[in-house]
Every structure is written in C-alpha cells, then in structure tokens.
Amino acid sequence: MQPDLPDIPALQRLRTRSPLVHCMTNDVVQTFTANVLLALGASPAMVIDAGEAPEFAAIADALLINVGTLTETRAQAMRGAIEHAVAANKPWTLDPVAVGALSLRTRFCQQILSLQPAVIRGNASEILALAGVNSGGRGVDATDTADSALPGARTLARQSCAIVVVTGEVDYVTDGERTCSVPGGDPLMTRVVGTGCALSAVVAACTTLPGDRLENVATACGVMKRAGAEAASQSAGPGSFVAAFIDALWREGRA
Template sequence: MQDSTPTTLALGTLASELERLRAASPLVHILTNEVVQEITANVLLAAGAAPAMIVAEEEAATFAAMSGAVLINVGTLYPARLAAMRVAVAAAHAAGVPWTLDPVAAGVLAYRTDACRDLLAQGATAIRGNASEILALAGLGGAGRGVDSTAGSNAALEAACELARDTGAIVAVTGEVDYITDGDRILATPWGHPLMTRVVGTGCALSALVAAFTAGAQDRLTAVASACAMAGLAGERALATSAGPGSFKAAFLDALYAMDPDELRSRIV
C-alpha cells in the first residue's frame, strides 16, 4: 500500500455521488437473503435506485446482463439459490455489469465460505462484509457468531486491503467505523448508530446500496464509500425521531429519501 492512513469521505463527494445515483436510478438485480427482501427493496427505492428480485436460475442470467448492477447475498443459501447466483454472476461478468458480494457468515460454515470464494473467481466489483467475514475471505480466520462479528472493523482493515488486492474488488468492512479500500487507498465513513444493528436487514440493505452506487461509477472506491456514508448518516438522522427499532426502521427509510445533496454541501466548512 502506498498510504495506509484512512481518509474520511468528503460530504461533497457523497453529494455528487448521490446526485449521480438519483439521475440514473439504476436497476439493481438482487439475489439476497430471504429474510431481508422487503427492507432491501425499500432502501433502494428510498435512496433513488430501482430494485428487482429475479431468483429463478432460468431467468437470472438474462436479467443480470440487462441490469445496472447485481447484488449477491448468501444469507439464506441453498443449492437452487446458489445455482441462480452462479449464472447471474457469470452473465454479469460477461456483460460488464458490476456485481457486489455480501458474504454473510463466511468463515462460520464451510458451504457458504466455499461458495463465496467460488463466486469471487468471477471478478466481483465490490465486497461488503463485517470484520469476521472479511477476515475469513482473506484467509485470516474470523471471529464470527452466526451473521454477527465479534471483531471490530479496524481489526480487519489490513485483511480488507489484502482481499482487495487479491480480488480486484473494492472491499468495505463495516462496523462502528466503515473502512473502504481498493488495496491502496482507504476511505473511512464514521457515521451510524448502534440501533441500526437492532433492525433486521440494515447491513444486507447496505450491500444493495453499495451495488446501486457502483452502477455507472467512474471511481468505484468513492461510490462504495458513498453508499456506506449515506446509510450511516441516515441512521444518525433517524435516531432523532425514533423510540426504538420499530420506529427507527420507518425513520431510516425517510432519512434516505430526504437526504439532500445541497444540504450535505452546506455542512462543508
């Protein structure tokens, strides 16, 4: 690495990336955890993208090739779903469509860990995971407990850089502070709130947002970091009108929808 010091993403960069996303409203093909489909779709709609969930193996390749981006989330993995994921990833790769991997619980169970490594051979654009998942994919073990991480994001920063260099993907390791790297540059997004972890699907939905921001991106590092920043800032703003996880979910969607690029730029000093 030329510089291992993380740089906080500029809000002006987020503002520009958000304007780009909303102008394009990319179609995102989502093959995701069955537990989180509803919140994932709503997060994309609120942010300004267009979600679609085509899960049959017979259709997945055709739809992936015509999409703006593809998300692969292995949360509820089984053979038929994995088969659809494989053809979708192959078609996306062949068509030059960016695709993102969310390696849910990689390192905890061999089936999904092997599947993730197999999928990564198709050239992922981005990988978004917690510290334990990133450590596992980098071959450095992990400290996972099911879908949760027992390691902080800073503990996986070097692993994220190594994984980015090995795969060519932008790697986002998320936690109290999110770190996003291409193996050389490192961006940090320090926003968010612990209440986000009390709503099922916020992390998985973030991975879909990452996929959406990669569509048409000229600089995929800043695109992925902008997705992380948008979600974290929306989480902070949602807290102000929330009494607990139930109201937080609605407020989070509202905050994504209401995020204003001009207001973001006004905060720059």
C-alpha cells in the same frame, strides 16, 4: 487514510440514473432492501429463479449476491447470474453473510471470488474469513472489530481486485492501496434486520456511477450512516426507527 466523503453529487447522479439493481439477496431482507433502494432513487428487482436470474443479470445495471439464505439450488442460480453479468460487463457485489461460520456459503464465496466482483461488503469476521485469516464470527454476527480486519481487507482487495468494505462502528473502504474511513451511524442500526444487507444493495447501485468507484462506494456507506444517525435521533425504538430511516434516506441529496 481518507475520511473524505464527496457524496452529494454522487447521490444526485444516483437519483438521475435510477440504476436497475438485481438483488439476489436473502429472504429475510428483500422488502427492506427494496424500500431502501427506492428511497434513494434506484430501481430494485428480486429475480431468483435459476432459469430467469442469468437472463435478468445481463439486463440489470448491477447485481447483488447476498448469501444469507443460501441453498444449493440458489447457489447455482447465483453463479449463473454472476457469469452473465460479467459477460455483459455489469458490476456485481458480494455480501458474504456468515462466511467462515458455515461450510456451504464459505465454499461458494471462495469459488466465486474468481469471477471478478466489483465490491465485497461484509462485517469484520466475514472479511477476515474470506481473506483466509482466522476470525471469531458467530453466524451473521461479527466478533472482530473493523479496525482489526483492515489489514485483511486490504489483502483481500489486492487478491480479488475488488473494492472491499468492512463495516462496523467505523466503515473502511479500500482497494488495497487507498482507504477511506466512514464514521457515524448509531447502535440502533444493529437492532433491526437488514441494514447491512441493504447497504450492500446501495453499494451495488453506486458501482454503476461514473467516476472514482472507491469514492462512490464510500458515498453509499456515508449515506447509510448519516440516515441511521438521523433516524435514531427521532425514534423511540427499533419499530419507529425503520420508518424514520427510510424517510431519512428519501431526504438525502434532495436539498
């Protein structure tokens, strides 16, 4: 297992390329997600209409599918966007929020796995559910540990041919054969809405970079962990943490 994070060059490439990331994400986190991407030099767009999303997915550099506030109508728009992204050879990332706990999103995510996601990013319970392993998820909250989900993550990576990221106190990034561990962060990151969802957007941005995709995705995890720890050290609580977190991301890779 590799704890290596050659991330500063990747961050510099991200700022230079400024990839356009099409975020079909949940309603709760859109603004936070956009600000995280902007702080790191990427360009966010939230196009969700069923008529426009497929067209835009072919234009954007990467697509994020986050099922946090999924509806039947939004599922149709997401599927159309995925199909157009795949046809245009653009990478897409899946964030399977609360999969395993609710039937619509579980069924939808199982169906779209056949459409070749570049990355799947979820908590331990979500990854175990997608891998077909009984998990103890409670809605968006994981009740399983990242360590316990690692075998399932490797299985899911091999089955889907995607890089799988299982997040927790330590994040694991695996392609089914190789695995990187990414420690760090701070518990305060779990007391604000959207850090995991925003990580998925940063992962999507990093799928556009040249080089080893597994290392680039591990970079995304490392950046978020490091910024979270720095922000927590300067914050009085969740409110001030958000501003400090965005500022910490802004400083990443600029030295």
